[in-house]
Amino acid sequence: MAMIITATDFGFEGPYLGQMKAVLLREAPGVPVLDLIADLPAFEVRAAAHLLAAAIHDLPQDAVVLGVVDPGVGTERGACVVQADGRWFVGPDNGLFDVLAARADRLAWWNLDWRPERLSNSFHGRDLFAPVAARIARGEPVPGTPVDPAGRLDPAAGADWPAVVYADRFGNLMTGLRAAFVPREAVVRAGGVELHYARTFGAVPVGAAFWYENALGLVELAVHRGSARARLGLAVGDPVEVLPEQASR
């Protein structure tokens, strides 16, 4: 059965996520709604796109993802529906879905030109994207115009991005690099520090900085029982560098 999954930058604070989910429950009764992430980087759409592409692997193949990082809400930015390897994505047409779309084997794309009767200037997640996600979850046709993804999508959008894409509350730094493509002997240079690979936190001394393959499959910079964010002085969007040859210690 279908499932609707939210991936937003709203935070859990305030009535925003709740109001959007109230629309989902009303328009698609009986369909489970899961909050995948509510703190996608606000204003940093590229970082959010890389994080989202890595975070969807465990989702069911028929999931409908309501993805909202929308700094341009109320301006003339477009809206879209994307189907990538079976899963649906509904949200602003601002690049949020470009990374996962460029990596998909099967891809379809619609301009979302339907508009609801009441559309606020600042909350299209509730007023536009949630009703459309509910329709798709109910099995109805996409209320939009099919377009050729080839004319819409830069094929290079799927390439890995050597930059910080997320900082968790412990100060671990996820990057836009997929660990499967980074040799274990590679050194990652970030914030002036050279980090070597370790399997996980317990494999290094307390206080040591290292990189590892995190549970999303991304290269993550970490300090055992410490904060890589504080140690390296990096924020979302800041660059990192992979040194292909092993540095001398």
Added chain:
Amino acid sequence: MAMIITATDFGFEGPYLGQMKAVLLREAPGVPVLDLIADLPAFEVRAAAHLLAAAIHDLPQDAVVLGVVDPGVGTERGACVVQADGRWFVGPDNGLFDVLAARADRLAWWNLDWRPERLSNSFHGRDLFAPVAARIARGEPVPGTPVDPAGRLDPAAGADWPAVVYADRFGNLMTGLRAAFVPREAVVRAGGVELHYARTFGAVPVGAAFWYENALGLVELAVHRGSARARLGLAVGDPVEVLPEQASR
């Protein structure tokens, strides 16, 4: 189908919201439970009442709202059930529902005099209000005594309140003013600053302060990619002023 909606000041931290929802799932199996908001202003019941009245518009007509901002828990404050324009509200009788009740076309009111066998001194949300909300969601009669709302409710409680009622995590400030009653040419004075209307964030330069109609229909004070809270130096409960004549720039 009925739906139970939580609106509290518990935060998502700790076991509080989870314990309350465990009661709902046990007592009303199969009824969806939605968290509308978990950071209603603690201790600021009037602000919470204005925010709640604005936040319920998208809720289904038969929703049962479990509303808990309860600084007087464990003292002699009463408990109530309110039905306003079809929707149910269960919680402390401390003014939290007065704004939405005073604005309702159809209104019924009960003193909630039922008490559970086990009633903690500090968590009536779990022990008293959740079981009652579950009963109502199951279609059972209200376990309370009907009272005449006219003798209970100050009719002026529904009036707009020129004050800050919520600060979101970006520092935007919601007020208790409904934007439908504020002319677009009006100037809002707050924290010594005069703010003019703009349609949305993208309509003003980065760093500019303005007011706009937010997605709840309230006048909200904002700074494009900045914090109105920091700029204006205001907190929940602080007054704002609407200048009916357009100020000279």
Added chain:
Amino acid sequence: MAMIITATDFGFEGPYLGQMKAVLLREAPGVPVLDLIADLPAFEVRAAAHLLAAAIHDLPQDAVVLGVVDPGVGTERGACVVQADGRWFVGPDNGLFDVLAARADRLAWWNLDWRPERLSNSFHGRDLFAPVAARIARGEPVPGTPVDPAGRLDPAAGADWPAVVYADRFGNLMTGLRAAFVPREAVVRAGGVELHYARTFGAVPVGAAFWYENALGLVELAVHRGSARARLGLAVGDPVEVLPEQASR
């Protein structure tokens, strides 16, 4: 009907809780999932164990609790399934379930030796414990080896612990002491301050420090409209002392 309940130290931030719940929804469709708590003390397994033992009382008797505080993930720590007074617990075998197990009347214990095809080094909550919790919720046998709890569990683990086990966002400090075993005339000494019993917040003046029986049944240190954490200067794991004789005021 069964219900799966999460109790973790993940926080609501990031994709962690969402990814784990996606597995639950996929592997146990139709089974309600409730987040009981997401901020169990990270790295402080003993404190988490006392808090969890106190927080489960309202859970249905057939609940499946997915409990994850797992600082040793990726090392050689074991994994276990525990059934205590009917309820199931799935998670790391690091002491997290020892307090509730030692207090149970009926107890069964399994070493969880099943491993999934894909097991990340850092997220056994998603890859190992969630699939097992889903199996148990579906009524399938535990994929593990039964062991005698007597050889596994220190019977003293169930004893109360005179220490701070949780600080909430208001600065109230929960302890590992069950209030039912502490006489009301007892004085609690913590951070150099002697606290007397009060029924609840409203029973003492604003600014007064006191102890009370919280809604989990634990001794909690509080300051009326203030922060006991700031007043007493204590953190999770710090000791408190019960003075059996009433101190002179």
